[in-house]
Amino acid sequence: MANSYLTSESKKLATWYFTVAATLFGAQLLFGLVAAIQYVIPGFLFEILDFSVARMIHINALVVWMVFAMFGSVYWLLPDETGIETVGIELGKLLFWVFTAAVTVVVLVYIFVQVGAADETSIWFIHEGREYIEAPRWADLGITVVALGFVANLFMTGMKGNRSGIVTVLMADMIAFAGLYLTGMFYTDNITVDQFWWWWVIHLWVEATWEVFVGSIAAYGLITMIGAHRKVVEMWLWIEVTMLFGSGILGMGHHYFWIGTPEYWWEIGALFSALEPLPLVAMFIHVLYDWGKMQGEESAKGKDVSVITNKPAFTWFVLNAFGNFLGAGIWGFFHTLPQVNLYTHGTQFTSAHGHLAFFGAYATILIGMMYIAVQGKNGIKVMNNTTSTIFATSMITGGVVGMTVALTVAGYVDVLVTRAQMGATWAGYFDGQSGAWFAQGMDWRLVMGVVTFTGFFFLVKDLLSIGKATHHVR
Amino acid sequence: MAKKSVWSDNRFWQRSAAWITGFASVLLIWLTFDTSGQISMGNDSDLKNGVTKRVPGPTVINYKITYEMDKKRQHEVPVIGEKEKFFGRDDYSEEEAAKLLHLGKLGSQTKNCMNCHTLLGNGAYYAPDLTKAWLDPAWGPTGSMQAMTGKSTKEEAMAEFLQHPSQYPTHARMMPNLGITAEEAKGLVAFLKHMSSIDTNGFPRNFGKIQGAVNGK
Amino acid sequence: MNAMFEPFTDLVPSFFGTLAQGPLTLTIFLHTVIVLPMIWIYKQEKARLEQEGN
Numbered sequence: 001m002a003n004s005y006l007t008s009e010s011k012k013l014a015t016w017y018f019t020v021a022a023t024l025f026g027a028q029l030l031f032g033l034v035a036a037i038q039y040v041i042p043g044f045l046f047e048i049l050d051f052s053v054a055r056m057i058h059i060n061a062l063v064v065w066m067v068f069a070m071f072g073s074v075y076w077l078l079p080d081e082t083g084i085e086t087v088g089i090e091l092g093k094l095l096f097w098v099f100t101a102a103v104t105v106v107v108l109v110y111i112f113v114q115v116g117a118a119d120e121t122s123i124w125f126i127h128e129g130r131e132y133i134e135a136p137r138w139a140d141l142g143i144t145v146v147a148l149g150f151v152a153n154l155f156m157t158g159m160k161g162n163r164s165g166i167v168t169v170l171m172a173d174m175i176a177f178a179g180l181y182l183t184g185m186f187y188t189d190n191i192t193v194d195q196f197w198w199w200w201v202i203h204l205w206v207e208a209t210w211e212v213f214v215g216s217i218a219a220y221g222l223i224t225m226i227g228a229h230r231k232v233v234e235m236w237l238w239i240e241v242t243m244l245f246g247s248g249i250l251g252m253g254h255h256y257f258w259i260g261t262p263e264y265w266w267e268i269g270a271l272f273s274a275l276e277p278l279p280l281v282a283m284f285i286h287v288l289y290d291w292g293k294m295q296g297e298e299s300a301k302g303k304d305v306s307v308i309t310n311k312p313a314f315t316w317f318v319l320n321a322f323g324n325f326l327g328a329g330i331w332g333f334f335h336t337l338p339q340v341n342l343y344t345h346g347t348q349f350t351s352a353h354g355h356l357a358f359f360g361a362y363a364t365i366l367i368g369m370m371y372i373a374v375q376g377k378n379g380i381k382v383m384n385n386t387t388s389t390i391f392a393t394s395m396i397t398g399g400v401v402g403m404t405v406a407l408t409v410a411g412y413v414d415v416l417v418t419r420a421q422m423g424a425t426w427a428g429y430f431d432g433q434s435g436a437w438f439a440q441g442m443d444w445r446l447v448m449g450v451v452t453f454t455g456f457f458f459l460v461k462d463l464l465s466i467g468k469a470t471h472h473v474r
Numbered sequence: 475m476a477k478k479s480v481w482s483d484n485r486f487w488q489r490s491a492a493w494i495t496g497f498a499s500v501l502l503i504w505l506t507f508d509t510s511g512q513i514s515m516g517n518d519s520d521l522k523n524g525v526t527k528r529v530p531g532p533t534v535i536n537y538k539i540t541y542e543m544d545k546k547r548q549h550e551v552p553v554i555g556e557k558e559k560f561f562g563r564d565d566y567s568e569e570e571a572a573k574l575l576h577l578g579k580l581g582s583q584t585k586n587c588m589n590c591h592t593l594l595g596n597g598a599y600y601a602p603d604l605t606k607a608w609l610d611p612a613w614g615p616t617g618s619m620q621a622m623t624g625k626s627t628k629e630e631a632m633a634e635f636l637q638h639p640s641q642y643p644t645h646a647r648m649m650p651n652l653g654i655t656a657e658e659a660k661g662l663v664a665f666l667k668h669m670s671s672i673d674t675n676g677f678p679r680n681f682g683k684i685q686g687a688v689n690g691k
Numbered sequence: 692m693n694a695m696f697e698p699f700t701d702l703v704p705s706f707f708g709t710l711a712q713g714p715l716t717l718t719i720f721l722h723t724v725i726v727l728p729m730i731w732i733y734k735q736e737k738a739r740l741e742q743e744g745n
Contacts (some may be wrong), residue, residue: 037602042647050650051600052589118581118658129583131597155572165484189572189579191669192513192529196506231484238487242494246725249498249504258677259594260528262512263547263701264711266675268505271718294534339665342679346595346603413600424678426612426619429602430645478740486736497725505707512703528702547700575707673702 005379007078008084013093015377017072018370022460024065025363029105031057031454036449039442053114056127056134057107062358063132064103069198069366070213071150073172076373077220078154082161088153094151102142107137123187130194132202133184147178158263165234169216169241177209187237192260199255206357207276207328208248214324215279216238221317223351223367226307228290236286243279251276257338258345266338273336277329287321308374311381312389312466316317316368323360331356343419348441349411356404363400370463378467379474385440386469388462395455402448410441521554521617528673531556532571535664536564539671540567541609541681549676552606560667561629561660577600578665585652585662595677601649605630606681608663608670619644632666633659 028230034054037044045054078086085091109126118120127134135143151174158167184201187193219237222228253269291314294307308314331353335344344350375383413435422428432438480486516527521534538558544551557564566574582588588597591604612619613628624644625631635642636659639649654662701708719727 018610037599038647042645047650050590051598052586052650055600056586056599076510115586115652116584116657117653118577118584118661120580123580126584127586129586129588131588134586134589165488187531187580187583189576190513190515190529191579191582191593191665192672193510193515194579195596196509196513226497235482235484235487238484238491242487245491245495246498247494249502250721252502256509258674259596260513260672260674261509262703262705262708263675264530264717265509267711267714267716267718268707268721271715271722280482300694305549314542316567334588341629342677345677346592346599348599351599392735421684423680423682423684424606425610425682426602426644428609433645433647478744480733480737480740483736483740485739486732489732489736493728493732497728501721501725508705508707526702553696564695 004377008085008379009089010075010079010092011373011376013086013089014072014076015373016093016096017068017075020063020103020371021069021072021366022370022463024061024103025070026456026460028058028065029449031055033446033449033453034058035447040446042071049111050114053110055207057110059132060110060134061107065139066210066358066362066366068099069369070210070322071219072373073366073369074150074154074174076369076376077166077217078157078438079197080224081220082157082328084157084161086153087160088149088150088420091149092153095146097410098142099146102139102146104138110134113126120187128187130184130198131445133181133198134185135184140181144178144185147181147466151175151178164230166216166219167363168214169237173209173212173216177213180204180209195259196256196261199252203248203252203255206361207251207273208245211244211248211279211324211328212241213290214320215283217365217425218283218317218419219321221365221372222287222290223309224372225314225317226291226294227309228294228347233290236282240279240282240286243275243282247272247278249273254338254341256338270337274333276336277325277333279297280325280329284321284325291318300401310372311383311385311463312436313368313371313375313383315385315389315393316364316371319393320360320364320368323356323364323397325360327353327356327358327360329405331408343415346409347411347414347419348407348438349415352404352411355400359400362445364397367459369464374463374467378472380467380472382473383466384469384471386462388458389466392455392462395451395458397455399448399450399452399455402451403445406444406448407442407449408441408446410438413438413441423467501677507672518571525553526673530668530671531568532664532668533566533568533574533673535560535571535574535667539667541606541670548678550679550681551673551676552671554671559627560664561627561633564567571664574661574664575668577661578663578668579661581658581662582665585654585658590649594672594674600647603678604666604669605672605674605678606670608667609682610680629660629663629667631664636662 031054035051035058038051075086116126124137126138154174155171158171180201183197215237217273219233220302223230250268251273253265254273256265257269298307335341335349414432417435418424418428420433422431515526515529515531517531518533520527522533534554536557538555540553540555541550542553590598590601594605595603611617613631620628620631623631623634625634635655636654640651699708707717710720
């Protein structure tokens with residue numbers, strides 16, 4: 001696009017990644033809405049676009065938009081952190097187009113082919129039918145190549161330029177992130193072995209490497225947006241890495257309670273994952289404490305101007321601090337002990353946790369990075385909120401929190417009726433689903449889903465137009 | 475002035491992060507080797523010799539499976555009993571049974587079961603959990619699902635349902651037709667029967683034990 | 692003491708299974724071996740800071 005203040009090719013590439021990410025975010029919400037309608041009106045698009053298809057696109061678009069936004073965030077901060085232009089930027093641009101094209105083909109196949117025969121051809125070309133990483137095998141290989149190219153660029157840049165603490169953490173984290181994807185690519189007839197390795201991807205992404213990524217991005221944001229001191233920020237980052245990996249790696253045990261794995265995972269999973277909220281508390285305190293500290297330093301100088309140079313982005317970063325702790329920490333801790341999980345595993349409780357955790361921990365901070373990119377692209381020194389910012393932020397956040405509460409209420413019915421009273425049979429399942437609280441929960445989830453989706457349009461409008469507003473400091 | 479505390483020293487935390495990440499990873503890998511040994515699939519001679527495996531071999535489809543409370547472990551475990559006919563046979567060879575299971579497991583993925591159902595509790599929550607579906611009384615001789623399909627055995631009833639799900643609605647929310655062939659349905663039922671024999675440490679609790687009136691229904 | 696320690700109940704005996712002698716034994720053991728070496732890192736860093744301080 002024209003009128004860009006960006007001189008760094010790496011930052012230009014970042015804006016491309018953010019554009020695709022925002023588009024896929026919209027697709028995620030749209031197909032989530034279809035699935036939510038199907039809970040309320042079961043005949044909606046029946047045998048045209050069934051729940052399984054809508055839900056597959058809903059969660060795949062989620063994972064992919066976040067990966068796009070994560071790649072974008074790294075390409076955005078690299079020039080600032082290392083002081084040089086990203087090495088291999090032309091390769092990065094080529095891989096961006098490869099990635100975008102592959103994702104487009106995969107989604108079109110999901111929508112128009114949907115299911116295949118029970119053979120290897122379907123696994124290679126349609127989908128693998130494994131939650132979150134359904135992408136067919138050809139795309140798996142493509143994604144691996146793209147991820148390796150991205151990691152190579154990050155490493156070459158980090159080694160050539162100034163390797164800050166943030167860049168060091170990102171280098172270690174992103175190579176683990178890419179490498180773990182490989183553990184989810186093989187096929188086995190043994191469903192226990194299948195799910196054992198499937199969690200290596202899912203858990204070690206969202207409860208370990210992605211969280212460390214968020215820690216790095218939060219550190220970068222605090223330095224750039226409120227001028228926090230690098231030494232303090234990086235000390236917090238190392239503490240967070242210690243606690244996140246210390247609890248998160250063996251916290252994987254909480255997925256190994258009931259899939260056929262030995263009983264000793266009860267103990268390992270329970271106590272390590274019970275500690276997983278601690279680093280999230282640390283991140284929460286860290287963000288708010290630094291904000292107060294920097295503002296206090298200004299006040300001490302007799303200035304009463306806000307230290308925040310990007311209001312919308314900082315709002316999303318603070319929401320991340322709250323959302324990560326609440327969604328991943330509290331809602332996760334609810335059902336992480338095996339005594340509780342025996343009844344909550346695989347219910348709407350999990351779904352409630354999933355919604356608030358993915359949103360609170362990842363969506364928030366990645367949207368924040370999009371606003372940072374908008375600021376940079378338009379050469380704005382201090383970026384203020386617009387009416388759309390406020391509508392977007394409150395509707396998306398309110399909508400997701402509302403959905404989470406609704407799903408939690410529905411989850412109680414699932415747990416108490418289907419599981420505890422009825423022993424989880426087919427008949428017991430539908431007893432639970434027919435409960436009044438369950439039905440009401442699903443109605444409210446749909447309403448809150450519509451609120452979220454409406455908020456998304458304000459977000460897009462704002463991202464496209466806020467740079468042209470005249471009330472910023474340039 | 476007091477000396478700088480180690481607790482606010484970046485290098486201390488950097489080294490701690492490296493140590494803890496590295497050591498936790500090593501432990502995880504060690505645990506993975508230990509667990510992998512325990513969750514590898516058994517074989518036909520294990521079943522014949524009464525060797526209990528967490529994940530039995532595919533020929534488990536030749537046997538009757540029940541889900542019973544284990545006093546020592548204090549939760550239910552699958553118990554493999556005497557021979558039981560599966561689609562009219564109880565003498566599937568290791569190759570035949572493995573082939574059926576392979577077809578069924580592939581089908582469970584290509585038909586996208588996991589994006590409505592849960593398998594071993596993982597997946598979506600739009601349809602019933604399938605972990606112990608084979609043991610669901612609804613499919614048994616006096617069960618409503620078997621009666622609805624007009625078949626005389628559990629496996630035939632399940633296979634019939636899988637091929638024509640929208641003909642047998644159990645709720646306003648129905649399973650769509652996924653183009654499952656007769657052979658694929660047979661494989662899928664074998665996969666479900668095999669899955670029900672996996673030792674899931676007592677998940678789901680009380681499966682199939684509670685029937686009829688709850689809540690004054 | 693009877694309630695605090697229980698005999699091995701899992702299907703297959705293993706090193707980790709044997710360490711699981713009750714609701715907390717295995718996990719406390721693992722947490723300890725992970726965290727304890729930080730004392731050594733602490734002492735080394737303290738010595739380094741003291742040297743730099745001089």
